[in-house]
Every structure is written in structure tokens, then in C-alpha cells.
Amino acid sequence: MKHKTKIILGLTGLGILFISRFVLADTLINQTIHDTRAHAGIQFSFNNYRSGQTFLASSAFTVSDIRYWIKSSNGSAQSATFNLALYDLGLTSNPLTSPILVASSTNTAVNESGFTGSEYTFTFSPAFTLTANHYYFVAQGSYGIGISAGALTTAGSASDVITGRYYNNVSFGDNFTGLDLEINDSYFVINGGAILPSITGLQQSKSDATTSIAEGNATTEDTVVFGAMLQSSSSDPLRLEVEYTASETFTGIANATTTPVPPGSVATATATGLQNGNYRWRARAVDTATNAASDWQEFGTAGNTDFVVNNLGQNAAELAKQLLNSSYLFGGKGWDYDANQFISASMIKSGYTFWNQSLTMPGKDFGLGVDCSGLIMWAFNRSVDALKPFVNNFVKYEGANAQYMSNTIPVAESQLKPGDVMFFDNVDANGDPGQDGHIDHVEMYVGSSTGGFDVVSAASKALGVIGRSKDIRKQPQTGFVGFKLVTLAAPYGFLASAYSPVGLIVSDPDGFTITPMTVVSSNEEFLREIPGVFYYSEMEKGADGNSIKRVYSPTLKTGDYTIKVVPVLGTSLVATYTLDVTIGGQTTVLANSATVRQIPSQGYGVTVSTSSSISVFVPAAIDIRPNESPNNINLNSHGILPVAIFGSATLNVNNIDFATVRLLGATIKLKENKKPVVKYKDINKDGFPDAIVRFPIRALNLTPSSTQASLIGQLANGTVIKGSDSVRIVSTSERGEDEDNEGNDD
Known part of the structure; x- marks a missing residue:
């Protein structure tokens, strides 16, 4: 009695059952092995079977079942119950290498009526994965070692196998037993599908790959970035394939893809040049070594519009x-x-x-x-x-x-x-x-x-x-x-806005100043700007019917900004104005419905720290060496330097905490009672008292190249005041008054 056998491995993941021995498009391993034996009275020798019908797993793939074809060459009915086993030979096909059992199938009953052929499925549960570049073979009945489960029985010892002995100890039923059994022309075909990758976390965003686009929302750009997490139990690199369409149906052809990424990575693909329209898209993960792919997964709710291109x-x-x-x-x-x-x-x-x-x-x-x-x-x-x-x-x-x-x-x-x-x-x-x-x-x-x-x-x-x-x-x-x-302009670094019949004069920490009269000559535009530094605008109408004045800058500088408010010609003193500044997305109101009569002569001050935080201060007018010009200072002098702090309608000098006042780091000269020396006098004859204070010249943080001196202090309520004036560093022969004496402390 003779039988012909064909073994076909079925693979999980792609949902395709390979029942043909012909090569398929997704085939990764397709190997037909022909082995003719004519050993009367014996079955395969384990050694010969192993050396003659090994196969190489050139890439990792998953096996769920083996379909085994049997045809009896005997006219009588044949029956048997047995299972199959798969062995791993490792990195070599050497038949003398001890095999390792990978998995064995469930028992399957075989019934053949003479000269007919049938295919039987031997299921492996759970499915198992072959290792890339390892050699394997399929064993039937007892053609293996160390097996005792099911119909497979122990076939002697490893040494018996290695020395070429063979055994006939599988129960195939009455008609399968006997020394006249012979199996010829045995072959099997391995049709492989790789380990299937998976795809999760589909996302869509604008061209910056950061700003997400919610399902069904519009983008004003012609570029959309698609992203997803790609995963696989294989270590093969993966790529993201995306199909996007403005039509109702998908074609199955990707029109955006990525370079390979390791499993467990987020991959992004970009579509550019998109025309206005409603779009849907789907994506899949593809193993770049095996071309095995996950199922297509559609973004959001299947059938819905995923994003709308309204190209700006x-x-x-x-x-x-x-x-x-x-x-x-x-x-x-x-x-x-x-x-x-x-x-x-x-x-x-x-x-x-x-x-x-x-x-x-x-x-x-x-x-x-x-x-x-x-x-x-x-x-x-x-x-x-x-x-x-x-x-x-x-x-x-x-x-x-x-x-x-x-x-x-x-x-x-x-x-x-x-x-x-x-x-x-x-x-x-x-x-x-x-x-x-x-x-x-x-x-x-x-x-x-x-x-x-x-x-x-x-x-x-x-x-x-x-x-x-x-x-x-x-x-x-x-x-x-x-x-x-x-492109979308970044938020302004600095923005001052006045809502009222007033104009703005703004100075930055570097001394650049823009006013309502700042104009750059041009034959094509009316430009009110200090290019790259400040821009002055009046375009919008405010709630009071007056134009809104804007002074803005693309960059924010560290230091002090001053904002002065100037009434438009003919504005009533009882008219009101509101003023605010926006820095780093934070808006600070400096004046809210204040009257023109209350406009501070020195304006408003804003300090920007190195961390871009802001604080408000009151600008104060000061005069170093009152009523003198230039303000000469001899660095070698042991004398004192008088400074006037001018009062105004918005700065009462009597409210200054003089213990906090510093000029270039120096404190005010003290009396014997340890109180600061302060003299009050209306120096500029404006009807508001001014304060005259004195500083030891040797305590001032000045250098021969100094041209400016800054004063800082606080009011009794903690409000910061700041002021500055010019200085001129001179030699001893040019020293100024009061430099070599203690002055009058009255």
C-alpha cells in the first residue's frame, strides 16, 4: 500500500487561508520539497526525513494550522488517527543537530477509501511563530523524539535517531500496520505570511505636526500630517501607509507613506498640495522586510468627513x-x-x-x-x-x-x-x-x-x-x-493699546521711541514705524467712536518700557481713556476710564524680567545736579551728588519711602539720626513739591564710560518708582559743585 502526502501551512493575521501549493502574491516562503523513499517494510527514517525535508524560515511568520494531503494507493479503505509536529533545527540544517519541538497539532482522524485523496487540517492552538533564519521540518506520527502526547509516541532515543535507525510504532489502524507500508513522493509547500503589524492612535494635524485637526474640522493650509502608532511582535522596521481621498470611495492604493521606523514608534506621513474639499483617510502598518500589512483603519467614524481643506x-x-x-x-x-x-x-x-x-x-x-x-x-x-x-x-x-x-x-x-x-x-x-x-x-x-x-x-x-x-x-x-x-504671524512681543482720543509715545529698553508723528517716507504706503522695532497703527474704531491706537513690536526686550499718553488736539480734560499692554499673552490694564486731566506727565512704566514676567512701575522725572548742565561727576571725588525727584499730579514725593531709594546702587546720605537727608522744594515752579536727595559719589556704580544714571525706589504702598538722567564723567580739574564737601543737610 502506498500513500502520497502534501503538507501546507496555514497562516494567521491576513485572514487568507493558503490551500494551494502555488506561489501567492503575499508569499514569503514558498518551498516544495520532493523526497522519494522506497524502503519496503519501513516508514521514513527520522534522520532522512529531517535532512531531506527541512525548510528555512527566511522571515518570521505565524502558523495556525497545517493541511495534510493523503492519497491511498491501496484499493481498500484506510483509516488512522494521528497528529503532526513541527521541529526547530536552529540556524543549521545539519541533520545531526538535536531538534527542538515547537508545537504539536490536535489529533485528527484520517479516512481514505482506496485510490482517493483528501486534505485534512491539523490545528495548532495557540498559533506559533517561526523564527527568521531558522530551519524547520514537519514530522508525522512517531517521526520525532521526546513526544508522548496524542498519537505521537516516543521513537527511541536521540542516539537512535542520529545513527539512522527508524521505527514503526505508530498505530494507524489495521490497514496502516505492517511491514509492507511504504510512503513515496512525500512533499509539502510552505506558504508564509509575516507577523502582522498593528496600527493604533490615528491622528491628523496641521503642517506643524503639532496642532491637531478635530474630526470634521477645517484647515486653512494645503498640508495635513497623518500620524499613528505602529507596533509588531517582530523587530522588523515598519512604515505607515496612508490613503486619503476627497471622493466617496477608497482605491486601496496608498498616496502618502513614511520612512521605516522601529516597532513601537509613532510615524507621520504628510500630504501636501491639497485642493479645497472634504477628505477622508485611512492608514495601515506595513512590515518593510516582509510586506505584511495590517488591515486598513479609517480615521474617526467610518464614512464621515475627517477634515476639510479650506486652503488659505x-x-x-x-x-x-x-x-x-x-x-x-x-x-x-x-x-x-x-x-x-x-x-x-x-x-x-x-x-x-x-x-x-x-x-x-x-x-x-x-x-x-x-x-x-x-x-x-x-x-x-x-x-x-x-x-x-x-x-x-x-x-x-x-x-x-x-x-x-x-x-x-x-x-x-x-x-x-x-x-x-x-x-x-x-x-x-x-x-x-x-x-x-x-x-x-x-x-x-x-x-x-x-x-x-x-x-x-x-x-x-x-x-x-x-x-x-x-x-x-x-x-x-x-x-x-x-x-x-x-504664514501666521506670531503674537506680538509687545502691544500697547489706547482706547480714547489720545495718542501714544512708547520707548523700549534700548531707547527706541515711536510717537504719533513717526513716519517713514514711501511712495507706495503710509508707514508709521521704526522698522523691525516699533509699529504704530490706527485702523479700528473704538466703542467711543475714536480710533484705537496700537503700538506693537515683534520682539520683547528685557528691561523697562515707558508708555506716555498724549491727548489729541482739542480733547476735553474730562474725556476718558483706557490703556493696556499685552506681553507674552498677558494683558495688564494701566488705566481704566481715567480722565485726560489725570494723564501722568511721565507716563506709565512696565518692566520685563529675563523670564518675561512683567511688573508695573511709576516713571519719575529726576534731575542730577538740579538746574545744571551737563551733569559732571568726578569719580575720584569724596563729595556728594544732589538729585531732584520731581513731584507731579500723579506722584506725591511725600509718599516716597526714601529708605528704599537707590541711585546706581548707592543709598541716600543719612543724617546723624540715621534718616535719609531729604529737602523739599518746588524746583521747577509747577506747583508740586519736589524732593532733593544726596548720594555719596564714591558709592555710585559708575565707570569712566558711564553716560546714564538710573534711580529706583518705592512709595509707601510698595509701588516702584524709576527715573534716569544723563551724566558726564570728568577729571579732577572739571569737578562740579558740592563734590568736595558734605553740602547742606537742611
Whole structure:
């Protein structure tokens, strides 16, 4: 009696049952081993079976069952009950290596009616994993060692196997027993599927890979970052594959992928250049060594819209094109002063109210169009939120130079997209053609159009808003500087806002000062700025009908800021104002509905620490060597230095705690009773008493290069006061009065 056998391994994970001995697309191991034996009266020798039918697991994969094919070559019925076993030979196929039992199957009954063939499934529970680069073989019946469970019986000793002995001690039933048994042409096929990776924690975010996009929400960017945790019991590297679509169905083809990452890592894939629309996406984990993949997993609720692309650049470009052939308005930003919003293109063309600082008496005016930087501000900010003022919107800077410095980043020409911008430096400091390092003009790239242009430019009063060619405009003779991508401006480092009929004078720790009269000459824009340092704006109407004054800076400096309030010409003394500063996201109210009569002559003070925390102080006017100029100081003098602290309507010098007052670290000279020497007198004849104090010159922290001396102290209620004045360090021959005597302590 003869039987032919075929063994096929079934694999877990992919949900595909390999029942064919033919090669499949996902096959990792596909090995047919042919071994003809004609040993009359015996079964396989263990040694020969092992050497003749080993297979190499070239990659890790999981086995759940073995399907074993049997065909009887005897006409009589055959039956048996037995199981299969799998052995690990390790890293060598040497038949003399002692095998290790990996797993054995459940018992399975085999019944064959002569000359027929059937396939039987031998199940392994739980499934087991083969180790990559190890050799294995499948044993049937007693063709193994050390097995006693089920129908497998112990086949002698290891030495018996190694020396080539073979055994016939498996009970196959009456018709399977006897010395005439012979099994020829035995072979098996291993069809492998790798260990399946898994994917969890799907997430979607904006281009910064940090700002998440909630399911169904919109993004104004054309870039979305997909992320997920990839895991596997294998050590093979994994990659994330993503399929995103704006249609109703998926195709099964990934259109975003990642470089390989170790199992247990979060991988991210990026989709760029997305057109406006509603998107769904799904992802899977793929083993890069075996190409085994997890099932596709859809983000969020299956079938729902995952994110909406409402691309800001595309939208801004479309808006810009709507202004073609409209007027150029000097100082026009597309913000209607009365309506308090970025208005529609049709309203810009027909006219709107705006704050016109270029008037002899600055105020509300009526005009049509925008200027060059206004085109950029309007197109983007209206696309984001037409009701948000610029300080809280996407484009936070009004002028072309400020937008170049603080609201854009460079982009290569090859990466240009609609909504990107072109900057130009084509006028020198004298207003003549040339370059001076200051950006004078900006235009928007809008992509190809049927009109033969790809740039929209608020060009000039004479030309208005026109279409232009990028390739022509980028030529050196135009003053072209570079292409840039408009980005969300970071919050201002410093912002002072006045809500009232008052103006602002703001000084920073480095002494830069901006006033209502600060203007930078330009033929294309009305610029109120100290470039890169301070910007002055009046665009919005406040609740009281007056313009809101803003002074802002892109950077925050450590030290003292002073903010002075100056009433607009003709303002009543009983009119009220409110003043606040915003630093690091923290807003501090310095004055709330205070009357113009109460405006402090020295303004308000804010100190910024190295940790960016802020504190408020009262600026105090001081005069070193009262009524003298210059303020000479001889560092070798043993005398004293008089300093006047001026009183005002908002600073009563009688409230100063003079024990806290320091001038360059020096304390006030003390009387015999250990109290500070203080003299009160109205030095400047303004009706408010002033305080004169004296400091030992040798105690002052001065150097030969010193030009400024600062005073600090506190009021009785703990409020800090600060003031400063100039000094001039001199030699002994130029020493000033009172330097060599103790002065009058009265």
C-alpha cells in the first residue's frame, strides 16, 4: 500500500487561508520539497526525513494550522488517527543537530477509501511563530523524539535517531500496520505570511505636526500630517501607509507613506498640495522586510468627513483676483472703519471708510481700493475671519517691510503656490529708484489664469490693481528680492493699546521711541514705524467712536518700557481713556476710564524680567545736579551728588519711602539720626513739591564710560518708582559743585 502526502501551512493575521501549493502574491516562503523513499517494510527514517525535508524560515511568520494531503494507493479503505509536529533545527540544517519541538497539532482522524485523496487540517492552538533564519521540518506520527502526547509516541532515543535507525510504532489502524507500508513522493509547500503589524492612535494635524485637526474640522493650509502608532511582535522596521481621498470611495492604493521606523514608534506621513474639499483617510502598518500589512483603519467614524481643506493661500489668491482693475488707495487695507470688518471685494471697489493718517488732520476718510500691503492683509484676513481686526488675525503687519520681516518665510520658486508673495526693494532712502535694504513693495502670486497673468499687484495710483507676469517681475531690474510664503504671524512681543482720543509715545529698553508723528517716507504706503522695532497703527474704531491706537513690536526686550499718553488736539480734560499692554499673552490694564486731566506727565512704566514676567512701575522725572548742565561727576571725588525727584499730579514725593531709594546702587546720605537727608522744594515752579536727595559719589556704580544714571525706589504702598538722567564723567580739574564737601543737610 502506498500513500502520497502534501503538507501546507496555514497562516494567521491576513485572514487568507493558503490551500494551494502555488506561489501567492503575499508569499514569503514558498518551498516544495520532493523526497522519494522506497524502503519496503519501513516508514521514513527520522534522520532522512529531517535532512531531506527541512525548510528555512527566511522571515518570521505565524502558523495556525497545517493541511495534510493523503492519497491511498491501496484499493481498500484506510483509516488512522494521528497528529503532526513541527521541529526547530536552529540556524543549521545539519541533520545531526538535536531538534527542538515547537508545537504539536490536535489529533485528527484520517479516512481514505482506496485510490482517493483528501486534505485534512491539523490545528495548532495557540498559533506559533517561526523564527527568521531558522530551519524547520514537519514530522508525522512517531517521526520525532521526546513526544508522548496524542498519537505521537516516543521513537527511541536521540542516539537512535542520529545513527539512522527508524521505527514503526505508530498505530494507524489495521490497514496502516505492517511491514509492507511504504510512503513515496512525500512533499509539502510552505506558504508564509509575516507577523502582522498593528496600527493604533490615528491622528491628523496641521503642517506643524503639532496642532491637531478635530474630526470634521477645517484647515486653512494645503498640508495635513497623518500620524499613528505602529507596533509588531517582530523587530522588523515598519512604515505607515496612508490613503486619503476627497471622493466617496477608497482605491486601496496608498498616496502618502513614511520612512521605516522601529516597532513601537509613532510615524507621520504628510500630504501636501491639497485642493479645497472634504477628505477622508485611512492608514495601515506595513512590515518593510516582509510586506505584511495590517488591515486598513479609517480615521474617526467610518464614512464621515475627517477634515476639510479650506486652503488659505488659494482663497486669498481668489480674493486678490477679484480686485483686478480696482483703484490703488494710499493707506487702504480693506478694513472698513465704520463697519469694523474686512469688507467684500465689491465694497472695496465701490468705496469704504478708512482711517487716513496722511490727512493734515488725520481722521476717517472715504476711498476706493487698497495699497500693496493692504492687498495681502485684506485677502488673507478676510479669508480667515472678516470680523477679526488685524491684531488678532492672520496677517498682523500692515507694511510690506513688516510683512517681509515678521509675517512670511522664504519659499523656493519651484515650490510656489497661489497665495505666496513677491517682495521688492526698488526705492532708496531718498525716494529715488534703487535699493536700500528696506522692502518697498509686495505682490501676490495667484497661479496661472486665463487672463495671461499669474501675479496680482496693487501697483500704484496710476495703474491701480493689475495682473502681471511672475517671470517678468522677478527680473533684477524690478528690485525683486525674493519669494515668500505668508504664514501666521506670531503674537506680538509687545502691544500697547489706547482706547480714547489720545495718542501714544512708547520707548523700549534700548531707547527706541515711536510717537504719533513717526513716519517713514514711501511712495507706495503710509508707514508709521521704526522698522523691525516699533509699529504704530490706527485702523479700528473704538466703542467711543475714536480710533484705537496700537503700538506693537515683534520682539520683547528685557528691561523697562515707558508708555506716555498724549491727548489729541482739542480733547476735553474730562474725556476718558483706557490703556493696556499685552506681553507674552498677558494683558495688564494701566488705566481704566481715567480722565485726560489725570494723564501722568511721565507716563506709565512696565518692566520685563529675563523670564518675561512683567511688573508695573511709576516713571519719575529726576534731575542730577538740579538746574545744571551737563551733569559732571568726578569719580575720584569724596563729595556728594544732589538729585531732584520731581513731584507731579500723579506722584506725591511725600509718599516716597526714601529708605528704599537707590541711585546706581548707592543709598541716600543719612543724617546723624540715621534718616535719609531729604529737602523739599518746588524746583521747577509747577506747583508740586519736589524732593532733593544726596548720594555719596564714591558709592555710585559708575565707570569712566558711564553716560546714564538710573534711580529706583518705592512709595509707601510698595509701588516702584524709576527715573534716569544723563551724566558726564570728568577729571579732577572739571569737578562740579558740592563734590568736595558734605553740602547742606537742611
